Amino acid sequence: MTHTNTCSVFRLALVVFMAVFASNTVDAQGPNNWFFGQKAGIYFNGGSNITFLSNSQMSTPEGCAVYEDSPLSATYYTNGEKIWSANSGTVIQNGINLNGSMNSCQSALFYHTTHSDTVYLFTTDAHNGSNGLCYNIFSRNKKGYMGLQTTNIPLLNSATERMTLANHCDEKSMWLVTHQWNSDAFYSYKINEDSLNPNPIISHVGSVHNGNTLNAKGCVKISPDGTKLALAKMSAGTVELFHFDNIHGGVSDPILITGITNAYGIEFSPTGEIVYVSTVSGQIIQFNLSIWNVSNIINSKYIVTSQAQLLGSLQLSTDNMIYVAKDNSYYLGRIELPNSMGTACIYNPTAVYLNGRKSEAGLPQVYYKKTGYDFKVPIECLGDTSFFTILGDTTRLDSVLWYFGHNPILDSSRKFSPYYIFNAFGNYKVKLFLYHCDTVDTLVSYAGIVGPPNANLGPDTSFCSNEVKILDGGHATDYLWDNGSTDTIRMVNSPGIYWVRLSNSCGESYDTIEVLNIFDSPIVILPPDTTICGGDSLVLDAGDDSLVSIWQYNDTARFYTAKVEGIYQLEKIDSNGCRSANDFYLKLDTVPFISLGPDTTICIGYDLLFNGRSQGHYLWQDGSTDTTFKVTDPGIYYVNVRNACGEVNDSCEVFYEDCNQIIWVPNAFTPNNDGVNDVFLPFIEHVENYHLFIFNRWGELIFETQDYYKGWDGRYNGKNASQDTYIWRIDYTNYSGDNFNQYGYVILFR
Template sequence: MKHTLLFICFLIFTLPLVAQNQHMNWYFGFGSGLNFSSGNPVTVGGNAMISIESCASISDANGNKLFYTDGATVWNMFNSDMPNGTGLLGHKSSQCMIIPKPGNPGKYYIVVTDAIERGCVNGITYSEVDMNLQGGFGEVTSVKNVQLNAFNGEWITAVRHANCVDTWIITHGTNPNNFFLAYHVSASGINPTPVSSNLGISLQPDVKAIGIMRPNPQGTKIALSRPYNGMGSIELIDFDKATGAATGMSNLYTSTTTPGQPYGLEFSRSGNRLYSGETGMTNNRIFQYDMTAPNIPATRTPVGQFLTSQGEMGQIQIAPNDKIYINYNAWPAVDFLGVISNPELLGTNCGYVENAVSLGTSATFGLPWYYNPEYLMPSPLELGPDISLCPETNVTLSNSLSNVPGATYLWSDGSTNPTLQVSQPGTYWVQYQVESCLTTTDTITISTDTTQISHLVGDTSGCAPFTIQLTGISPSTITEWIWDLGNGTSIHTQNAEFTYTTPGIYPISLKAISSNDCLVEDSVAILAEAFPVPIANFSIEPTPIKPFIPNIFTDQSTGNITDWSWKVNDLLVSTAPQFTYTMVDFFQPLTVSLTVTNSDGCSDEKKIIAFKPDDLIYVPNAFTPDGNEFNPVFKPVDYLGLVREFTIYNRWGEVVWSGKSARDGWDGTVNGIQAPTGVYNWVITMASNTDVVSKEIYGHVTLVR
């Protein structure tokens, strides 16, 4: 593929998607080189340039180096002089830039200005490079050192034409041609007749004819520094990209002392901030202007200062990583660049760092500025993916380029706002155009989310504590389920169970979030009721229970009781609120239970052991037959006179004592001799008054002396 270039010592890129790559390699100063392909600058070697100020470099769409220049010599990608690439009329202490020739892929213009050191005698000139020649390594063509204006200062910059195809080369002349000059660059070449605007600036081709020009990204404002205009100043020029005319100028700053004159200038990527650096004094500073403020000059804020050695701020240049880098003119010389890490942030939040990038070699003043047409080029228009709209909601359609100044919009409904609010399904489109640039279109389809949900719920009523089973059903993808259980509790799973412990009626609702982030609701209402449970209780009269004496059992339950079920030893004996029972068999426990049921069918049971055989007799577990009056005799307490025989055995099973009733007791002797301390076993035989039923009970007692 053939490439042809014209030199301007300043870069212009044709396509927005590759513009940053074309500025990926910087060559400047005394052999300094940087590569930004990793995001941060990395030093590279091989730079053949030795330049105080003037420099420009350009790469291809993939970020591969093509060539670079100091305005006098052009070097190819191998750091060798490009054929016919010497003898350009620029100067190492002036300005240069590189711009592509519109409609001629691979051709570039190098535009250079002469320096005040030799009276700017050559004015502004341009040369052409064709990268098709020399096997794709490039050659400066016969279009070389073509003069545009013989009476010119060092300023030079470029702005994309309003038609988004052509370019304006912008500079300022000197006496007798003291005009703001804009040269139209098109596919047929550079029109040698400029659009001239008289801004009232009168200059001789001397020290006053130097400085920097920088356009904002929109190309509507051009900042111009004049470091030696008396005390030094910064002007802000209004520029018409359609006509090339300067339509007005305002002063941003005029220095009040000889030191501190403004030189380097650069805008942030958005154009909302402008940075300027000082020259001509020790410990120079860098300042920020807020371009969005009503009174821009009043926002002048110092954000950094050069403190390492004596010297001044050089040129200021934005990089592909959107950070702004600063070169220095220091004595002794330094081998590093400064950086503004966050140029969009106000004040010192912008993050100025004096020593940020080590170069390995010294560099003075210059950095390679480049022409960036990205802001106005027809970028891909993107309304985003198709949308499924939630029912009864709307969405604001906003394309990816809604904030571009000068853009016009036409929506499918005829509206011309940057955004469109829609609430109905359908296909919508927008046409987008920036000034006279090509129109681009994007289309989006809006549908309505039809997600539906339902439920499957088990029993919805029961006695508290009542557990309900919940199942959510949907044929669509659900990202979140929301069960509202009517008591302040919510569950966020599709299937769940919940236990109501407090009686009451609870409205249950089911909602869900669809894959389109829509809230979906089950229209079928659910009511869950947890019935109250009665509390069973009863009384016994008289107490304690004794054999052969009638006892009255009376219900004392609470909770709207409608049914009773009395059981004695698990046998149903009554279904009335009260019944009478007489215990006859007192050799087994007497268990009484009451189950009550309320009007909701909920039941409760109270069950007690009303009588135990042990309640008929008490047998101590120790006695002390030591001659005092405390516990000298071991004998049971027989409440009903049921003991018929009472026998005590030693550990060998020998009878040591025996009696016929509880009135008899063992005094701790055997045949009149005191029994030894120890544990003795006993057996008591009990019988009813009729001696029909008998029972033996067993135990042991400790004799203590």
């Protein structure tokens, strides 16, 4: 089934649905790379900065999902039926005939387990299709590349299109939540740190999902804090709200909102206090959930936008804005301040231009991994009270236990914000036990007890004139020097008395220092940098025998003969221990070298540049004196180059011919060391910026070169690659400066 036909069927079904039921109307841890719609793609590169991606090969009318090992490494995307590698732009090995459907509103979800290299891909069939909810298992190597191991494992045979992920309360596991068809049952599957538990928690609550198959359509989401669940039922024109138990996976406390014609997309604000609903009829509606009762929620209803545009998925992104899929549109809409009610939420219908690609009804889901807990460790003065604060959402904690010392009764507290008085200077180990989610976590840190600062500028001193004395009084919060400076250090370069006053919250201290003398440093004189011809030498004189003179390699003679190109260093030391140094660079010159190369032929319309690499005086056949000469016509060219060490001459005749780029690529090779076809090597002529890439079926790059004469010997990571079909790509530039890339396949036979 082609994308165009599928998309047309999808739109037709929605239009028919709208026509039949219109009379019943009563009045963001996930991917930074998104692939969706008609080969559309965007990249979130920090804040609200969005870059357009042009490498998508996927067209999908609705559901899609993205897996990325990290934002800038291996990335994969799917519509629930096929899986593509964004790196190679091809379908991965075994990545076809999956049991999902691109006509399902939430057709696919990737999840990488916390403590293993297992990646799950969950899929849903369209409507209440027979494939139901399935999962696929990938293995992930050290570079982030994935191999599909097992496909189409049934999880729930009779399922709607709805599925989403939510944090488990323990912040290590996840819940996969879906809804059974022809039932009122939610199914919550726990994904542990290394594997999926196939035995669900089942909650019978809310309405029965049955009747018109479009009641299987409509998204489900769980709030970022994992406590609320919302879903849209398209045919019924309803939104259902629930509480979600992210410890045990249960769903409860239903609230039904009716009259939402053609409800489709659903999303929570970052705080989880506001829920947004999009409709195929072109509306986005907002409800305030801060007070959990039917009348308050229904009365808070606000229509954010109403337009003649089929609206699809809503998705909270990593920038804390909600993006809106607009069917058959060159733009994504965006709710810019989703934590705000009413007009303050700011809806921008043309927020993201897709650079000529089109959005459809789907966007990839983004799920969020919660950050853990920590506690703020004080640094206090001896005798003062140390106050401790837990960093994190304490509303999700059942209880806490602090230990500040050795006595488990006297040196402990069960308060969320306790205090304690330590009786001596030092660093003290503090333990915090967090009881939540039927588990206990342990945090350890150290509290510091300090006193007033200890100012110490050291003994009185003298130093040399080429030095700068840096005075450092020690550690403190505030500094005050004799010159009024409040910097942590003070630089001095003259005799005198200097002082500093240090202070912190525990007190202050004071110290002085006298700089007695500043001795003149010796003067080191060497000649300016000099050039001599190779074979000659230069004698350097250190002068003044009353000072210690040290050349490089610890040579202490007064005279030093320099005959090798390089830097020569001399240091002098006087009776006060003052040191000065200087250096001198000797450059060796030679008779200049010039080579215009052999007589040569170049393409008509192109230039040849002769480049003289030796320094000296240049004289070309036309009297010009530049070090380079640009050839634009056929003929004989010659040059004379001279310097103080001699001169040379060279010439070259240049011919012109007509050229066109040639690229021939073999379709098979046999790397069996028989001397015949052992290397895969394209034949290349008249191109520039050549770059060859070879990928395996997984989309993993296994060979690349920019050398025209280097081919692939059929080995990868020091081992023979398996007999298989491989994908090649060649990037190049022709002599006109036009960029090209070519793709193809090559078969490795063994």
